[in-house]
Amino acid sequence: MDVKRDKLVITEDESVKQAYQKYQDLKSAIDHWQQERGSHWLAAMALAPKPPYLPITDLPEDAIIELWQRLNTVAGAPISDGEARELWRQFREGQFTMNPELMSRLHLALGGVAQLAANKAKSQGVPAIGVSYIASDDPTTSYLCPVCGEAATLAILVQPNGQRNLHCNTCSFEWTVKRMGCLFCGNEDAKQLIYLKNEEFPGIEVAVCQVCGNYLKEIDARQRKVKDYTWEDLRTITLNLATERWLSENVKNTAELH
Ligand SMILES: [Zn+2]
Ligand SMILES: [Zn+2]
Structure with missing residues (x-):
């Protein structure tokens, strides 16, 4: 054909190398969090009977905030829990008021929690055929x-x-x-x-x-x-x-x- x-x-x-270092640091913080807290949060997650099994809007909010706050601390830019919750509420309503760095750490935190759901789906034998x-x-x-x-x-x-x-x-x-x-x-x-x-x-x-x-x-x-x-x-x-x-x-x- x-x-x-x-x-x-x-x-x-040229900023790719720098970005990679940052990504790696945050990634290893996510790995640690998953090992330490994963089974606790997994117990709170239930998969739907059909796809999407666990949409990100249904992920446990406290898990997202917990991981996001950990990443903010690792990045040397901690914020208060009250502020994190308020920004998360705005984010869910589609208002993107936070700075891009906070936002990208929030995306990583969402991913870190969503990966737990994906592992659960895999372990329950969900077929990987779209x-x-x-x-x-x-x-x-x-x-x-x-x-x-x-x-x-x-x-x-x-x-x-x-x-x-x-x-x-x-x-x-x-x-x-x-x-x-x-x-x-x-x-x-x-x-x-x-x-x-x-x-x-x-x-x-x-x-x-x-x-x-x-x-x-x-x-x-x-x-x-x-x-x-x-x-x-x-x-x-x-x-x-x-x-x-x-x-x-x-x-x-x-x-x-x-
Ligand atoms: Zn996915
Ligand atoms: Zn097309």
């Missing part, structure tokens, strides 16, 4: 995480034959989806899918759908060894930025012609 490819233009980002049970009536919802309900942004092509799994950056759950086609709109016309890549990132392509303008980063695990997919997605954020630019220069122009 004729696969369409195009090259992405990348601008160098398409067949989550969305038999609507094939375009398979990009939503069956555990936490968040949209996946990263696909992994796994051994031995490149089966496509999605990786949830919130709870780290992985599930299998169909190999070809756009997961966002259901388009299966290969001529409308284009794969963008840059030689600095071997083994990664961005699959862009020219029908709906959505894209999915795909890492070929047969070519690229990755220890932490959530970090890998963050680390390669320049590919997302370059894709957004490519889309604004190509797809939107094309759409305007119609």
Whole structure:
């Protein structure tokens, strides 16, 4: 089959190393918290009978705040419990008033708690197959995480034959989806899918759908060894930025012609 490819233009980002150090420090604080507090909070979590098994809005609030506060302390920027609760309340109402650093630590805390839910789902034998049970009536919802309900942004092509799994950056759950086609709109016309890549990132392509303008980063695990997919997605954020630019220069122009 004729696969369409195009090259992405990348601008160098020097802050990646610094960001990685910060991420690692927070990540190890999350690991410690999960070991120390995980079984306590797991007892308070019940999975729904069907997906999403534990949406992030149903995670125990006290667990999120406890982990978030721990991360704020590790980052050297503690806030009072009262302030944390007030900011969390605003966040849940869709008011994003906190500074970006606090917000990114809140996202990590949500992820840390959601991972407990994903582990519970795995241990209860929840099948990691999105398409067949989550969305038999609507094939375009398979990009939503069956555990936490968040949209996946990263696909992994796994051994031995490149089966496509999605990786949830919130709870780290992985599930299998169909190999070809756009997961966002259901388009299966290969001529409308284009794969963008840059030689600095071997083994990664961005699959862009020219029908709906959505894209999915795909890492070929047969070519690229990755220890932490959530970090890998963050680390390669320049590919997302370059894709957004490519889309604004190509797809939107094309759409305007119609
Ligand atoms: Zn998830
Ligand atoms: Zn599409």
